[in-house]
Amino acid sequence: GEDVEQSLFLSVREGDSSVINCTYTDSSSTYLYWYKQEPGAGLQLLTYIFSNMDMKQDQRLTVLLNKKDKHLSLRIADTQTGDSAIYFCAEREWARGSQGNLIFGKGTKLSVKP
Amino acid sequence: EAGVAQSPRYKIIEKRQSVAFWCNPISGHATLYWYQQILGQGPKLLIQFQNNGVVDDSQLPKDRFSAERLKGVDSTLKIQPAKLEDSAVYLCASSLDPRGEQYFGPGTRLTVT
Numbered sequence: 001g002e003d004v005e006q007s008l009f010l011s012v013r014e015g016d017s018s019v020i021n022c023t024y025t026d027s028s029s030t031y032l033y034w035y036k037q038e039p040g041a042g043l044q045l046l047t048y049i050f051s052n053m054d055m056k057q058d059q060r061l062t063v064l065l066n067k068k069d070k071h072l073s074l075r076i077a078d079t080q081t082g083d084s085a086i087y088f089c090a091e092r093e094w095a096r097g098s099q100g101n102l103i104f105g106k107g108t109k110l111s112v113k114p
Numbered sequence: 115e116a117g118v119a120q121s122p123r124y125k126i127i128e129k130r131q132s133v134a135f136w137c138n139p140i141s142g143h144a145t146l147y148w149y150q151q152i153l154g155q156g157p158k159l160l161i162q163f164q165n166n167g168v169v170d171d172s173q174l175p176k177d178r179f180s181a182e183r184l185k186g187v188d189s190t191l192k193i194q195p196a197k198l199e200d201s202a203v204y205l206c207a208s209s210l211d212p213r214g215e216q217y218f219g220p221g222t223r224l225t226v227t
Contacts, residue, residue, distance in 0.1 A: 004156070035218075042118070042205055042218035043157070088156050100212050101170065104156025 006105035018076040022089030035088040084112045118219035126225045132194040135222045139208030149205040196226045
């Protein structure tokens with residue numbers, strides 16, 4: 001089946017940029033997502049990219065996709081303490097007649113120090 | 115626009131007891147999902163509904179888990195009997211259609227003792 005891998009922890013100082021990395025396995029065209037989860041809350045969709053794109057920018061967020069290496073990254077510019085959360089990478093699974101289910105990584109816990 | 119609603123937010127039960135969770139999706143969303151999120155893991159899909167029909171329940175432990183969406187709107191997820199390893203957050207999500215963005219509710223945190 002499909003698999004999504006992420007590093008588990010990242011610590012940055014307020015005002016610095018954060019880069020969260022993810023690798024995936026689906027070789028077919030797919031959508032890739034970044035979700036944010038704050039303590040005790042559900043998942044909030046931050047942004048997504050289709051696999052025929054290299055980059056997508058949305059305010060402080062930049063998503064970079066290297067399709068050859070199946071590597072996805074999320075860059076958060078000017079990181080704030082409010083950005084502290086767990087960030088999940090997810091890919092849409094289209095194999096095995098799937099209905100496009102989301103396959104999530106284990107999440108990267110971002111800690112922002114003042 | 116109201117988001118996905120779930121209740122209860124927290125539930126503590128003893129093993130072998132039964133429990134039910136409720137989800138109200140965003141109005142007009144035909145597709146509804148139940149996910150299980152074990153501590154330290156990403157969410158894992160349990161079941162997907164399209165209107166009131168099941169389209170994917172391949173990862174639902176059917177000997178103890180059941181779910182329904184009788185009128186194509188609200189859904190309930192039941193566990194009977196619960197095991198210790200069922201302790202997790204149960205997330206409900208909905209989307210306009212199977213290819214649309216999924217919007218998540220706040221989840222129900224279940225602790226089985």
